[in-house]
Amino acid sequence: MPRPNAPNTLAITFLYYRDLPTAMAFYEDILGLPLAIDQGWCKIYRICAGAHVGLVDESRGMNKWQAVKPVQLCIRVPDVDAWYAYAQEEDLANLSKLFVNDALGICAFVFNDPEGYQIEIQSATREGA
Known part of the structure; x- marks a missing residue:
């Protein structure tokens, strides 16, 4: 049987938390992500289109x-x-220095969410990166 050929409609990466309300507050209040789907014990936030x-x-959860x-x-x-200026004001956990990676064509920094997942915020420094 051939692989289905229809385009994908949504991508979701699931992260697992002991304290869901604290994680929700971080993703809503600090990162400003809108709640897209509320499944009760699973909250799905929109990062960008798709x-x-x-x-x-x-x-x-399953894990x-x-x-x-x-x-x-x-x-x-x-x-x-x-x-980065905002992250410094918020005093985010394990906030790195702002760095440039010329090989990847990005300028970025990282920090941890309330339960230790690393988040990277980046911008491209050249087209096609």
Whole structure:
């Protein structure tokens, strides 16, 4: 049987939390992401057209919370400098210095959400990056 050929309609990356209300407050109040789908113990936030992050209560989800988080959520923005100034004011956990990666063509910084997931905010420094 051939692979279905219809275009994808939505992308969601799910992250698992012990304290869902605290995670929700962070993604809503600090990152400013709008709640797109409320499934009760799973809250799905819109990052940009077609891309979403789902915050899951680990006691109900398919996976469980883990102390080691080998996942990074990367959000590309038009003005990384403005976001970095904001991140400094918010005193975000494990906030890095603003850095440029010429090989990748980005300027970026990272920080952790309330349960240790790393978030990268970046802007492209050249076209096609």
